[in-house]
Amino acid sequence: MIYDLIIVGAGLTGLCAARTLLKTGHENISFKILEARDRVGGRTQNQHFQLGSHSTVVDIGGQWIGPSQNNVLNLIQELEGLELVEQTWVTKKSGAGEPGLYEVLRRKPLTLEENQEVIEINRRLEQMALLLTVEEPFKCEQANKWDLISIGEYFRQNVKYENARQELELEVVSLTACSADKLSLLYWLIFLRSIPGGYTSLDDGVNGAQHYKLTTGAQNISVLLAQQLARKYGQDCIEYEQPVQTVNYEEDTVIRVITANREYSCRRLLLAFAHTLLLQIQFSPKLPKIYQELSSSMIMGQCIKTIFIYNQAFWRINNVTNEELSSEQALEGPCYNLFEAPLHNDTHHALIGLIVGDLASKWSKRPEEDLIQAITTQYQRLYSCPDAIPIKTCIQYWPNEIYSGGCYAGTFPPKVLTKYHHLLRKPIIDERIWCASTETALQWIGYMEGAIQAGEAIYKQISQTIR
Amino acid sequence: MIYDLIIVGAGLTGLCAARTLLKTGHENISFKILEARDRVGGRTQNQHFQLGSHSTVVDIGGQWIGPSQNNVLNLIQELEGLELVEQTWVTKKSGAGEPGLYEVLRRKPLTLEENQEVIEINRRLEQMALLLTVEEPFKCEQANKWDLISIGEYFRQNVKYENARQELELEVVSLTACSADKLSLLYWLIFLRSIPGGYTSLDDGVNGAQHYKLTTGAQNISVLLAQQLARKYGQDCIEYEQPVQTVNYEEDTVIRVITANREYSCRRLLLAFAHTLLLQIQFSPKLPKIYQELSSSMIMGQCIKTIFIYNQAFWRINNVTNEELSSEQALEGPCYNLFEAPLHNDTHHALIGLIVGDLASKWSKRPEEDLIQAITTQYQRLYSCPDAIPIKTCIQYWPNEIYSGGCYAGTFPPKVLTKYHHLLRKPIIDERIWCASTETALQWIGYMEGAIQAGEAIYKQISQTIR
Numbered sequence: 001m002i003y004d005l006i007i008v009g010a011g012l013t014g015l016c017a018a019r020t021l022l023k024t025g026h027e028n029i030s031f032k033i034l035e036a037r038d039r040v041g042g043r044t045q046n047q048h049f050q051l052g053s054h055s056t057v058v059d060i061g062g063q064w065i066g067p068s069q070n071n072v073l074n075l076i077q078e079l080e081g082l083e084l085v086e087q088t089w090v091t092k093k094s095g096a097g098e099p100g101l102y103e104v105l106r107r108k109p110l111t112l113e114e115n116q117e118v119i120e121i122n123r124r125l126e127q128m129a130l131l132l133t134v135e136e137p138f139k140c141e142q143a144n145k146w147d148l149i150s151i152g153e154y155f156r157q158n159v160k161y162e163n164a165r166q167e168l169e170l171e172v173v174s175l176t177a178c179s180a181d182k183l184s185l186l187y188w189l190i191f192l193r194s195i196p197g198g199y200t201s202l203d204d205g206v207n208g209a210q211h212y213k214l215t216t217g218a219q220n221i222s223v224l225l226a227q228q229l230a231r232k233y234g235q236d237c238i239e240y241e242q243p244v245q246t247v248n249y250e251e252d253t254v255i256r257v258i259t260a261n262r263e264y265s266c267r268r269l270l271l272a273f274a275h276t277l278l279l280q281i282q283f284s285p286k287l288p289k290i291y292q293e294l295s296s297s298m299i300m301g302q303c304i305k306t307i308f309i310y311n312q313a314f315w316r317i318n319n320v321t322n323e324e325l326s327s328e329q330a331l332e333g334p335c336y337n338l339f340e341a342p343l344h345n346d347t348h349h350a351l352i353g354l355i356v357g358d359l360a361s362k363w364s365k366r367p368e369e370d371l372i373q374a375i376t377t378q379y380q381r382l383y384s385c386p387d388a389i390p391i392k393t394c395i396q397y398w399p400n401e402i403y404s405g406g407c408y409a410g411t412f413p414p415k416v417l418t419k420y421h422h423l424l425r426k427p428i429i430d431e432r433i434w435c436a437s438t439e440t441a442l443q444w445i446g447y448m449e450g451a452i453q454a455g456e457a458i459y460k461q462i463s464q465t466i467r
Numbered sequence: 468m469i470y471d472l473i474i475v476g477a478g479l480t481g482l483c484a485a486r487t488l489l490k491t492g493h494e495n496i497s498f499k500i501l502e503a504r505d506r507v508g509g510r511t512q513n514q515h516f517q518l519g520s521h522s523t524v525v526d527i528g529g530q531w532i533g534p535s536q537n538n539v540l541n542l543i544q545e546l547e548g549l550e551l552v553e554q555t556w557v558t559k560k561s562g563a564g565e566p567g568l569y570e571v572l573r574r575k576p577l578t579l580e581e582n583q584e585v586i587e588i589n590r591r592l593e594q595m596a597l598l599l600t601v602e603e604p605f606k607c608e609q610a611n612k613w614d615l616i617s618i619g620e621y622f623r624q625n626v627k628y629e630n631a632r633q634e635l636e637l638e639v640v641s642l643t644a645c646s647a648d649k650l651s652l653l654y655w656l657i658f659l660r661s662i663p664g665g666y667t668s669l670d671d672g673v674n675g676a677q678h679y680k681l682t683t684g685a686q687n688i689s690v691l692l693a694q695q696l697a698r699k700y701g702q703d704c705i706e707y708e709q710p711v712q713t714v715n716y717e718e719d720t721v722i723r724v725i726t727a728n729r730e731y732s733c734r735r736l737l738l739a740f741a742h743t744l745l746l747q748i749q750f751s752p753k754l755p756k757i758y759q760e761l762s763s764s765m766i767m768g769q770c771i772k773t774i775f776i777y778n779q780a781f782w783r784i785n786n787v788t789n790e791e792l793s794s795e796q797a798l799e800g801p802c803y804n805l806f807e808a809p810l811h812n813d814t815h816h817a818l819i820g821l822i823v824g825d826l827a828s829k830w831s832k833r834p835e836e837d838l839i840q841a842i843t844t845q846y847q848r849l850y851s852c853p854d855a856i857p858i859k860t861c862i863q864y865w866p867n868e869i870y871s872g873g874c875y876a877g878t879f880p881p882k883v884l885t886k887y888h889h890l891l892r893k894p895i896i897d898e899r900i901w902c903a904s905t906e907t908a909l910q911w912i913g914y915m916e917g918a919i920q921a922g923e924a925i926y927k928q929i930s931q932t933i934r
Contacts, residue, residue, distance in 0.1 A: 068597040112579035119586055126667040127674035130535040198664065200593040207594035 010035035011042020014272030016455030036243035046217035060396035064210035069449035152180030177301030300406025302360040333378020409446035477502035478509020481739030483922030503710035513684035527863035531677035536916035619647030644768030654879040767873025800845020876913035
């Protein structure tokens with residue numbers, strides 16, 4: 001059988017593209033989703049386990065949702081059965097002893113002048129970002145110039161206070177999982193422009209981009225989307241553990257998509273993953289060289305997400321102040337950001353720790369027991385509790401996930417966008433092969449919101465070829 | 468003759484609505500623009516005069532353009548012959564002696580803590596704004612609550628430092644020409660949401676909303692638009708000095724539009740002015756009561772724009788620092804904001820002074836010579852130059868302009884939007900009568916950019932009734 005459309009990748013973008021079939025009166029189109037893993041959800045992932053008598057779920061991938069992310073909020077409402085809760089934002093400083101701890105661990109305390117400079121630099125970056133559009137950044141005269149240097153270099157050239165510069169770099173790596181020296185200034189501005197509200201929306205804290213989370217895990221959005229598709233098109237509309245090895249698009253109308261043990265034919269192919277992964281598939285004929293260059297020039301963010309579960313919320317007991325947390329000791333451990341994760345039972349308590357950027361790359365290559373030891377020690381020191389030992393740990397090494405290639409998203413070093421940006425949202429092969437992911441979104445690049453928007457947008461492009 | 472469309476008001480909204488005729492293949496539609504004044508441009512206005520041998524033009528209405536205001540920037544490019552220059556932003560502090568002076572006159576110096584609070588409050592307001600949309604603010608749960616109080620009241624409830632509160636109030640009155648106590652908190656949030664980039668884009672300074680101006684005055688945009696229409700449709704497509712007195716829409720298809728000495732018939736009527744002015748026209752039958760209420764509940768901003776011309780740029784001579792400027796003395800005069808206006812000749816120099824809010828209402832009722840004296844004294848004190856006497860003054864009292872009713876724009880006090888917001892962007896009479904202006908824009912409400920966008924948007928609505 002020749003499918004009208006094959007979608008490779010059952011993450012949010014692929015599933016939302018397929019869902020749009022349902023919604024736009026294209027129900028008669030034959031399609032198939034091929035997923036490399038044994039699960040849906042891509043860079044969102046739940047981990048289930050028993051804690052005593054409690055069955056528990058934690059997010060080991062993307063998890064947070066901001067209050068102005070309307071695509072994902074509408075989708076959640078529409079899918080039914082998903083429950084949002086607010087992330088809590090207690091720092092030791094603001095309310096020691098309460099549940100809901102949140103800390104930026106590697107942040108140094110800033111003087112008012114230093115903080116002022118951080119705000120002023122961010123304001124300037126926002127103003128620069130407003131001069132361009134996400135879709136056509138090079139219509140802005142300065143875009144070429146901005147693509148010549150990294151955002152890290154921009155900070156070195158423009159920031160007076162060393163502590164302010166470090167804070168700004170910390171913001172960049174926290175938001176992209178990529179070090180400031182590896183990111184093009186222009187990419188940073190495009191990213192910023194893609195966020196309605198800019199820094200105000202990206203912030204941690206109430207009404208920021210980490211405002212909500214799902215009680216049953218963010219992967220559940222994809223699970224419910226897949227169930228919805230299965231009800232309509234049958235269980236086999238998604239095939240699991242079928243990593244695509246070869247795409248043969250020689251013949252004029254039929255594309256052959258080949259996995260380890262199967263072969264599929266289709267007229268249109270949507271690659272619903274980041275352009276960074278294009279090189280993992282053999283194309284015949286070879287893809288235009290420019291796509292190979294784009295794919296190898298992009299850099300995936302690097303993130304390890306860790307959840308450490310304890311019998312006691314020891315971090316609520318000792319009244320350690322923020323000032324003490326920010327000492328050199330606090331800088332020594334692997335984690336950058338720390339969130340308390342409610343487990344909805346009173347006997348167990350969890351901390352989410354994020355490791356990002358170069359440190360994530362480094363720790364991805366070392367044995368897991370070393371990382372567990374390092375984080376255990378980091379938390380013990382932070383909260384002056386040398387006896388605190390986790391009873392369970394969940395660690396997801398996104399840099400080692402070959403079907404994602406990293407997390408949060410694919411980013412651009414200097415001088416790459418200038419050459420390849422025009423390719424990002426265009427078909428790879430006219431009317432036949434497309435590539436879409438949160439990286440190609442026009443809003444909230446790198447977020448779940450972006451992935452959903454990209455899926456809906458690419459389906460519109462594809463549907464125009466279906467007459 | 469029965470026109471397909473009559474547009475009342477030859478400001479940017481009315482002219483841009485008509486221009487869209489040209490651009491959308493509706494060239495065969497018969498239309499007429501009726502303008503109450505003897506000129507186009509509405510709240511933009513040039514004043515021409517001789518200075519010695521130099522013929523000079525100054526803006527006595529809206530004049531500035533921000534770098535992300537794409538509708539107006541594109542229009543300027545398309546019209547040809549208009550030249551943008553950048554506003555200069557020299558304060559006495561940053562570069563005494565250079566041309567390009569700019570001062571916020573009534574601003575008190577803030578401590579870093581006070582400034583920090585201003586930034587934090589603005590950040591919180593931006594986050595609140597991001598929870599709603601301009602088109603449907605009441606989809607946001609908190610909207611009803613936010614409409615109960617004024618932004619001034621919000622500041623009193625939430626701002627700790629008195630100086631920070633005054634600075635925030637000053638921002639509001641500078642941006643709306645309306646005092647914070649008269650504006651609904653919800654209106655402020657909708658206004659803010661309508662500005663891509665929020666406060667970052669509204670700022671004075673480089674890349675802010677006052678970044679560019681036109682060398683030949685902003686009214687020239689409307690003049691060129693009118694010329695373009697006249698070339699295509701004939702000189703009489705705009706009729707001047709025809710304030711509409713009565714609109715008779717009894718009969719089912721024909722609307723009669725009556726001025727002092729003429730009568731026109733049309734099938735569709737676009738009232739291209741703020742809803743505040745609806746009460747100036749007698750409708751027969753009477754407009755639904757809800758429109759009368761809306762019209763009388765909105766409040767027009769109040770602004771007097773003054774241009775004082777001197778033989779010498781005395782403000783560049785004395786090295787008065789910003790700190791001294793901010794003394795109580797500086798607070799005494801009528802002007803809030805001060806800009807140097809280049810006159811493109813070396814023998815004359817001008818200062819633009821803006822009077823806004825309640826002070827503008829007050830000064831509008833007093834003799835012009837008193838205002839000239841007060842401003843002259845204010846500038847003399849500011850720059851320690853007791854001999855500085857202007858050789859010419861241009862003053863536009865927008866509160867006294869009956870066909871605008873004020874400036875910059877119509878705003879909403881508490882508890883009005885809750886009742887009437889749903890009317891703003893809908894036809895007044897289905898398929899027959901519409902009202903549009905910068906107040907109905909979805910982006911840049913109250914700016915030229917908004918007026919242009921509103922004109923294009925309303926034409927789309929109207930054109931759907933033309934089959």
